[in-house]
Amino acid sequence: MKLTGAQALIKSLEMEKVEVMFGLPGGAILPVYDPIIDSSIRHILVRHEQGAGHMAEGYAHATGRPGVAIVTSGPAATNIVTPLCDAYLDSIPFVCITGQVPYGSIGTDAFQECDTTGITRSVTKHNWLVSKAEDIPLIVREAFHLATTGRPGPVLIDLPKDISNQTMEWYWPTDADVAADLPGYKPNTKGHPKMIQEAAKLIAKAKQPVIYAGGGILKARAAEALRQLVELTGIPVVTTLMARGAFPDSHELCLGMPGMHGNYTAVTAMQRADLLIALGSRFDDRVTGKVGGFAPDAKIIHVDIDPAELGKVRRPDVPIVGDCRLVIEEMVKAVNDTGGSESQADRSAWITQIREWQKDFPLTYDRSGDDGSLKPQMVIETLRDATPDDTVVVSGVGQHQMWTSQYWKVEHPYTWVNSGGLGTMGFAVPAAIGAKVGRPDRMVWAVDGDGCFQMTAQELVTASSERIPVKIAILNNAYLGMVRQWQEMFYEERYSEVYLSPDLPDYVKWAEAMGCVGLRVEHPEEVQPAIDKANSINDRPVVIDFRTDSREKVYPMVPAGASNDEIVVDPSQGEGGR
Amino acid sequence: MASHHILSVLVENRAGVLARVAGLFSQRGYNIYSLAVAPTDDDRFSRITIVVDVESSPLEQITKQLFKLVNVVKITELHPDESVERELMLLTIKAEPGARGQIMELVQVFEGRIVGVGHDQVTVMLAGTPAKLDDFEELLRPYGIDELQRTGRVALPKLERQAPKLRTVKGKVS
Known part of the structure; x- marks a missing residue:
């Protein structure tokens, strides 16, 4: 069967069971858009290529399947660099296809030419510049293989226009073809049995252990294995920003989020731990604070599929390279083989200490409502309580993200979607759209800031026209709130270029102009009715403009560069309670 | 040179691989002291x-970050004491008639070769x-070096009666 390169690309995507792709056509990718008309794959036409990338990411977050975006050359390719970098830092499986000028014109500064593979080299796990149509099926298979195995991540296929028009003889490569063409790619998924034994021994002896669960748990579909390990050993768990939902917040051994804006108990339990069991986490600076002062007395068991993570920041006592699910399952066996829950050290004093911290330093804010202001935390709590517990919640980046992570009770894996490593403002709206496309059965709420919303709001036009009923709660405090908070705390309240105005733009009118329902909430008593109304609308997107108190700050906070021992709790709780 | 190590990196012979390797060093803030690249006897690598x-x-x-590059097939660390290292230098030097004899003597002592002769310059390999x-360069410097080019070193493990101490880094982490 003879196919053009463009037909071969679309057929290869169909072979990879792609059900949806997010994109925007243009000159160099035109040949590929013709066979899309006849394809079973749904194409969602975005309004900006960055939106396509974040939608693909949101889709991948919510479903575990790789997201696919397709855009043209030059400015389209550069517009999608941010989502690629975002996916690279958060290990999101994402296949990006870009058009390129004809092969022979590469290097001539042709119209809409840019060195896409060069520009994206450091933000992709791998990328390809296709040089002949017959390579397309093999490259597509390799792309999906690389994006989804080992440490997942974004990959990019750059396809010159003339290659799309070349004809080739269709074939579909075998696993052996892929392996033969990737001689340097052999991720190690099975942990070393001796190391797992060592880990089980350390676990049994530890008096003050903490499980430090990271995003790798979710990538490896290891939430169930983690629950078994926790219930077998009785060890408390912290879930990082990337691991929210990997272990249910309602579980008595769940301590919640650690790090710069983590809760006091999660942060302090790690500081005082004698053993940290790091599972798919990477000792990010936002978790460790000053590395030299992080968990000073803890031995470290570190499990990660990426060998380079072991010892990158903190040298582990027991390093284990492998897939989190497989390793945790083996760990559970190893713990059982060495006497199971009976052989674990007595940790009652540790648990008692943790309960005291939880009692003395819970997350808190002024709930009195004395000044009539609308507290952002109250909006999140009300929203949380008014939605099903399998609601997918998506956030942007900043104060609203931290409050959502703190106050949303995440009960299920894959219900929390956000931009962790790169901290991409503007992530929430398109990522929520992608998540809703992947999980149409779920309610999807984005909690966004007013600054973030203005970066990518135009994608709500995409949502309206494609009938994707996402719901957006803007916590509109009229500021770039996190920057304001730092300027207040560390720059003597000298506010530099952070004021945004609550009324400009008019978010309600803007939402309506984009085909959404727009609502405004200015007083606490309006919160519940507005959320109820939004929840009742299922035929179009809804945007609620919550006018929140701009003075509100995110606590607790570990100041940048400080040790986690210097955690600052809410002023109402005193001086940190050390 | 105490703080230098030699990595012998087998890569796929494909377009852009050198850029990936070199890019990784700058991206992660590592310093390259020298770098030499050429095909092997197997033209795939x-x-x-x-x-x-x-x-x-x-x-x-x-080495761990390098090994994450999909096109990197194998990484071998060569300890300077247990490897054979060679480098090639081309050097054009001022050689007035009076100095020419001394220069040729030095070239002979070091077993170099004169590969180009001008009126008042010679090029030595x-x-x-x-x-x-380094020694050769230092001894010739007083005569006046006009141009100098070194290749960067290539290396292979030293052959010994007992097995060479060759540490393969690949996949040996856990």
């Missing part, structure tokens, strides 16, 4: 010999250990 400055970051992290090249 090339060998990149990189001398790295390990004061900038630990060698283990460099010398292959050898990096230290030998």
Whole structure:
């Protein structure tokens, strides 16, 4: 069967069971858009290529399947660099296809030419510049293989226009073809049995252990294995920003989020731990604070599929390279083989200490409502309580993200979607759209800031026209709130270029102009009715403009560069309670 | 040279691979001291010999990050004491009639070759250990070096009666 390169690309995507792709056509990718008309794959036409990338990411977050975006050359390719970098830092499986000028014109500064593979080299796990149509099926298979195995991540296929028009003889490569063409790619998924034994021994002896669960748990579909390990050993768990939902917040051994804006108990339990069991986490600076002062007395068991993570920041006592699910399952066996829950050290004093911290330093804010202001935390709590517990919640980046992570009770894996490593403002709206496309059965709420919303709001036009009923709660405090908070705390309240105005733009009118329902909430008593109304609308997107108190700050906070021992709790709780 | 290590990196012989390797060093803040690249006897692969400055970051992290590149097939760390290192230098030097004899004598002592002769310059080629090249360069410097080009070193494990101490980094982490 003879196919053009463009037909071969679309057929290869169909072979990879792609059900949806997010994109925007243009000159160099035109040949590929013709066979899309006849394809079973749904194409969602975005309004900006960055939106396509974040939608693909949101889709991948919510479903575990790789997201696919397709855009043209030059400015389209550069517009999608941010989502690629975002996916690279958060290990999101994402296949990006870009058009390129004809092969022979590469290097001539042709119209809409840019060195896409060069520009994206450091933000992709791998990328390809296709040089002949017959390579397309093999490259597509390799792309999906690389994006989804080992440490997942974004990959990019750059396809010159003339290659799309070349004809080739269709074939579909075998696993052996892929392996033969990737001689340097052999991720190690099975942990070393001796190391797992060592880990089980350390676990049994530890008096003050903490499980430090990271995003790798979710990538490896290891939430169930983690629950078994926790219930077998009785060890408390912290879930990082990337691991929210990997272990249910309602579980008595769940301590919640650690790090710069983590809760006091999660942060302090790690500081005082004698053993940290790091599972798919990477000792990010936002978790460790000053590395030299992080968990000073803890031995470290570190499990990660990426060998380079072991010892990158903190040298582990027991390093284990492998897939989190497989390793945790083996760990559970190893713990059982060495006497199971009976052989674990007595940790009652540790648990008692943790309960005291939880009692003395819970997350808190002024709930009195004395000044009539609308507290952002109250909006999140009300929203949380008014939605099903399998609601997918998506956030942007900043104060609203931290409050959502703190106050949303995440009960299920894959219900929390956000931009962790790169901290991409503007992530929430398109990522929520992608998540809703992947999980149409779920309610999807984005909690966004007013600054973030203005970066990518135009994608709500995409949502309206494609009938994707996402719901957006803007916590509109009229500021770039996190920057304001730092300027207040560390720059003597000298506010530099952070004021945004609550009324400009008019978010309600803007939402309506984009085909959404727009609502405004200015007083606490309006919160519940507005959320109820939004929840009742299922035929179009809804945007609620919550006018929140701009003075509100995110606590607790570990100041940048400080040790986690210097955690600052809410002023109402005193001086940190050390 | 105490803080330098030699990595012999077997890579797929494909377009852009050198850029990926070199890009990784700058992206992660590692320093390359020298780099030499050429195809191997198997035309599917090339060998990149990189001398790295390990004061900038630990060698283990460099090799692990390098190995994450999909086109990197194998990484071998060569300890300077247990490997054969060679480098080639071309050097054009001022050679007035009065100095020419002395220069040729030095070239002979170092087993170099004169590969180009001008009216008042000669171009000399010398292959050898990096230290030998350093010595040669130092001895010729007073005559006036006009141009100098070194290749960067290539290396292979030293053959010994007992097995060479060759540490393969690949996949040996856990």
